[in-house]
Amino acid sequence: MxxxxxxxxxxxxxxxxxxxxxxxxxxxxxxxxxxxxxxxxxxxxxxxxxxVLVVRKVGVPWHDEVAMGAVGESGATVRNEGVIAASGVDDDAFARAERRERAVVAERVVRLRGVRPPVDxxxxxxxxxxxxxxxxxxxxxxxxxxxxxxxxxxxxxxxxxxxxxxxxxxxxxxxxxxxxxxxxxxxxxxxxxxxxxxxxxxxxxxxxxxxxx
The missing domain is CATH 3.40.50.2020 (Rossmann fold)
Structure with missing residues (x-):
């Protein structure tokens, strides 16, 4: 090992x-x-x-470990349409979860990078x-x-x-x-x-x- x-x-x-x-x-x-x-x-x-690449999984509301998407800087949003459909999550529920995780991303980015812009x-x-x-x-x-x-x-x-x-x-x-x-x-x-x-x-x-x- x-x-x-x-x-x-x-x-x-x-x-x-x-x-x-x-x-x-x-x-x-x-x-x-x-x-x-x-x-x-x-x-x-x-x-x-x-x-840094700060990302957050967007979890199914009743099962956070199951990722129905992810968010990151620069407004990046990824949706896992298969999980969303299988879980019956509607657009409003996804948007609420996305906003919550995006706030965490924004706060962590400020702590880690400060005022420096992300690398393009x-x-x-x-x-x-x-x-x-x-x-x-x-x-x-x-x-x-x-x-x-x-x-x-x-x-x-x-x-x-x-x-x-x-x-x-x-x-x-x-x-x-x-x-x-x-x-x-x-x-x-x-x-x-x-x-x-x-x-x-x-x-x-x-x-x-x-x-x-």
């Missing part, structure tokens, strides 16, 4: 893998909060802009980085939001993930490419693959973004 010293170490290893076949004109997006310390070394190695993704090759993937729901929402913001292509890059999540991403059209250093059988939790998996606070994320800028 691959174990990383911390997120910085994992990011350096991931950066080395990506540098072997780097996407052209990339933008590196870390999923807050734990994905940003992994994304920072990747952005340095690829000589790419670093930003239109026509760019986007590399979405997290510290690991368990179910894949959040990173799939992130892919959809990146495309809604105009990304030309989407690479998902993580140090570790469950085999099922990697397989599902590779089967779907959510990402064009999936780069994962380790997808061990018997995967249980992302944190088990790090010696130091302490929580990352908002101030640390903001500092990493400011230092890269």
């Amino acid at each position: 691959e174990r990383f010293r911390d997120r910085e170490h994992a990011g350096r290893m991931l950066a080395a893998r990506l540098a072997a076949d780097p996407p052209a004109d990339p933008v590196v997006l870390g999923l807050p909060r734990g994905g940003v310390p992994v994304a920072a070394p990747v952005a340095r190695e690829l000589d790419a802009p670093l930003d 993704l239109r026509g760019r090759n986007v590399v979405i980085v997290d510290d690991g993937i368990a179910t894949g729901a959040t990173v799939r929402a992130a892919c959809a939001v990146a495309r809604a913001r105009g990304a030309a292509s989407v690479v998902v890059a993580v140090p570790v993930a469950s085999p099922d999540a990697v397989a599902e991403l590779e089967r779907s059209s959510d990402a064009d490419t999936v780069v994962c250093l380790d997808a061990p059988e018997g995967f249980m939790a992302v944190g088990m693959h790090y010696l130091d998996f302490r929580q990352v606070d908002d101030a640390s994320v903001a500092s990493l973004l400011a230092a890269h800028g």
Whole structure:
């Protein structure tokens, strides 16, 4: 089982893998909060802009874990029409849930990025980085939001993930490419693959973004 010293170490290893076949004109997006310390070394190695991609799942009102869509910055909204239809959620209920999650996105963006504008993704090759993937729901929402913001292509890059999540991403059209250093059988939790998996606070994320800028 691959174990990383911390997120910085994992990011350096991931950066080395990506540098072997780097996407052209990339933008590196870390999923807050734990994905940003992994994304920072990747952005340095690829000589790419670093930003956060703040996304929120829009859950079915009576079952928040079931995603009927996702929202992100720049007004990006993704609807999962199959889940909406199967759940019987009407447009008003979706709109209420969307407004609630969009308010959370806006508040978190201010905390993490401050007054800096988001990096324009239109026509760019986007590399979405997290510290690991368990179910894949959040990173799939992130892919959809990146495309809604105009990304030309989407690479998902993580140090570790469950085999099922990697397989599902590779089967779907959510990402064009999936780069994962380790997808061990018997995967249980992302944190088990790090010696130091302490929580990352908002101030640390903001500092990493400011230092890269």
